Amino acid sequence: MNSPGLSLFDDKRKVLTVSEITREIKNLLRDSFQNLWVTGEVSNLTYHRSGHIYFTLKDEGAALRCVVWRSATSKLRFRIEEGTELIVLGSIGVYEARGNYQLVVTYAEPKGIGALALAFEQLKKKLAAEGLFDESYKKPLPFLPRRIGMVTSPTGAAVSDMIRTILGRFPEAHVVLLPAKVQGEGAAREIAGALNTLNEMNEVDVIIVGRGGGSLEDLWAFNEEVLARAIFASRIPVISAVGHEVDVTISDYVADARAATPTAAGEMVVPAEEEMRLALMQLRQRLVLALRNNVGRLRVELDRLASSHVLRRPQERIEQRAQQLDEMWRRLGREFELSLEARRKALDAARSHIEGLNPLNVLARGYSITTLAGSDVPLTDASSVSANTDIETVLAKGKIVSKVEHVEKN
Amino acid sequence: MPEENEVEGAEPQDAQEAPGYEESFGRVEELVKELESGDLSLEQSIRKYEDAVKAMNRCYELLDEAQKKIEVLIKDSEGRVTGRKEFKAE
Numbered sequence: 001m002n003s004p005g006l007s008l009f010d011d012k013r014k015v016l017t018v019s020e021i022t023r024e025i026k027n028l029l030r031d032s033f034q035n036l037w038v039t040g041e042v043s044n045l046t047y048h049r050s051g052h053i054y055f056t057l058k059d060e061g062a063a064l065r066c067v068v069w070r071s072a073t074s075k076l077r078f079r080i081e082e083g084t085e086l087i088v089l090g091s092i093g094v095y096e097a098r099g100n101y102q103l104v105v106t107y108a109e110p111k112g113i114g115a116l117a118l119a120f121e122q123l124k125k126k127l128a129a130e131g132l133f134d135e136s137y138k139k140p141l142p143f144l145p146r147r148i149g150m151v152t153s154p155t156g157a158a159v160s161d162m163i164r165t166i167l168g169r170f171p172e173a174h175v176v177l178l179p180a181k182v183q184g185e186g187a188a189r190e191i192a193g194a195l196n197t198l199n200e201m202n203e204v205d206v207i208i209v210g211r212g213g214g215s216l217e218d219l220w221a222f223n224e225e226v227l228a229r230a231i232f233a234s235r236i237p238v239i240s241a242v243g244h245e246v247d248v249t250i251s252d253y254v255a256d257a258r259a260a261t262p263t264a265a266g267e268m269v270v271p272a273e274e275e276m277r278l279a280l281m282q283l284r285q286r287l288v289l290a291l292r293n294n295v296g297r298l299r300v301e302l303d304r305l306a307s308s309h310v311l312r313r314p315q316e317r318i319e320q321r322a323q324q325l326d327e328m329w330r331r332l333g334r335e336f337e338l339s340l341e342a343r344r345k346a347l348d349a350a351r352s353h354i355e356g357l358n359p360l361n362v363l364a365r366g367y368s369i370t371t372l373a374g375s376d377v378p379l380t381d382a383s384s385v386s387a388n389t390d391i392e393t394v395l396a397k398g399k400i401v402s403k404v405e406h407v408e409k410n
Numbered sequence: 411m412p413e414e415n416e417v418e419g420a421e422p423q424d425a426q427e428a429p430g431y432e433e434s435f436g437r438v439e440e441l442v443k444e445l446e447s448g449d450l451s452l453e454q455s456i457r458k459y460e461d462a463v464k465a466m467n468r469c470y471e472l473l474d475e476a477q478k479k480i481e482v483l484i485k486d487s488e489g490r491v492t493g494r495k496e497f498k499a500e
Binding site: 173291293325 | 430431432435438439441442445446448450452455456459462463466469470472473476477478479480481482483485489490491494497499
């Protein structure tokens with residue numbers, strides 16, 4: 001259209017305003033650039049305090065500004081890092097006022113490694129650096145727990161496997177199950193809450209937390225930070241039993257012990273009662289034997305005592321010791337739990353030995369103790385006296401005072 | 411802390427408890443070793459034997475007092491425990 005007024009030329013050009021051209025660009029892009037998958041390297045990354053994430057995807061030839069609005073960030077399972085390669089899904093938006101365009105990203109995943117796998121690596125690194133996996137924090141499991149706590153799904157094979165294994169080893173076990181969702185939205189928080197509850201109730205000595213096998217997605221709750229921290233904070237020892245042998249989760253790293261399978265957890269948490277009773281029986285046998293050997297040794301010592309030095313008032317001292325041994329044998333008779341047969345035999349044998357060694361019985365058999373007059377020391381060598389020496393002889397009953405006639409050396 | 415509608419359940423662990431199984435069993439082993447090493451007087455032998463019997467009885471006590479119980483706690487919508495009942499696995 002020609003404008004009114006003085007003009008030397010007839011302007012037949014189509015001249016667009018800035019708004020007009022921008023609007024046309026916007027319409028064009030909006031139609032053609034919706035929901036596209038784009039890949040590139042992250043740079044200029046900003047986790048803005050508004051909650052939106054801004055970054056640029058680039059390659060050798062070009063750069064594309066991107067934004068993840070706050071509402072979409074929850075879909076990201078991992079943290080975007082500067083320099084990583086991403087695959088994103090987004091649509092182009094044009095911003096008239098600023099004259100630029102950007103890709104509004106609704107989904108992103110790391111290129112090459114799955115989002116979940118990356119999230120796993122990131123969390124593992126973070127918690128390891130904080131020390132949550134350190135051996136020094138791991139608590140020992142109680143050898144014989146009075147009450148076993150369990151946090152798992154009340155249905156499914158895992159819980160019944162665990163209970164069956166536990167009862168098989170220790171038939172009188174006491175198990176307290178606090179059920180929780182083991183996959184899906186909110187599962188990690190529910191399991192963490194259950195751990196806290198069991199700690200507050202303070203009833204159980206040990207807690208098994210876990211579930212049966214499944215995909216990485218299914219097991220994901222056991223890789224979440226909230227659950228890892230709850231396991232770490234648990235004052236009660238925690239066994240992590242998630243999936244199968246090959247599935248290692250963050251929970252496995254933090255827990256005080258890891259069971260490769262639910263069945264393994266059942267074996268780990270409780271001892272075999274039969275083995276315990278067997279060990280007790282063997283120990284009891286050793287105890288009885290050790291005591292008998294001690295008494296045997298003491299009998300030998302008393303024997304030596306009776307035939308050598310006897311201090312002041314020999315009869316009384318020997319009597320005292322003999323009485324102690326008799327008393328001891330009486331107690332053994334009371335407390336021994338050997339079979340009646342064996343016990344009777346053993347005691348009879350022992351008693352007749354003791355009777356034989358009891359010095360009073362020795363004297364009763366006609367032996368006597370001879371000392372120098374006024375001395376305590378029993379004589380064993382005839383050459384320690386000579387003719388006319390005064391000597392004393394102690395018999396089972398009474399004492400003889402005599403004078404030596406003559407001496408014969410053997 | 412006890413509340414109005416407290417769940418009927420087990421007593422919380424006491425701070426001062428009789429020795430546990432591992433501790434008692436270890437004590438018996440220790441005493442048996444001392445008796446086996448010989449060289450004890452009559453009084454020492456008797457005393458160690460009696461202590462060993464006491465510790466061993468504690469082990470049997472712990473094994474015998476266990477009573478099978480498999481129970482599941484009941485939660486409300488907020489996750490608070492409101493009761494318990496016997497649990498039957500499928």
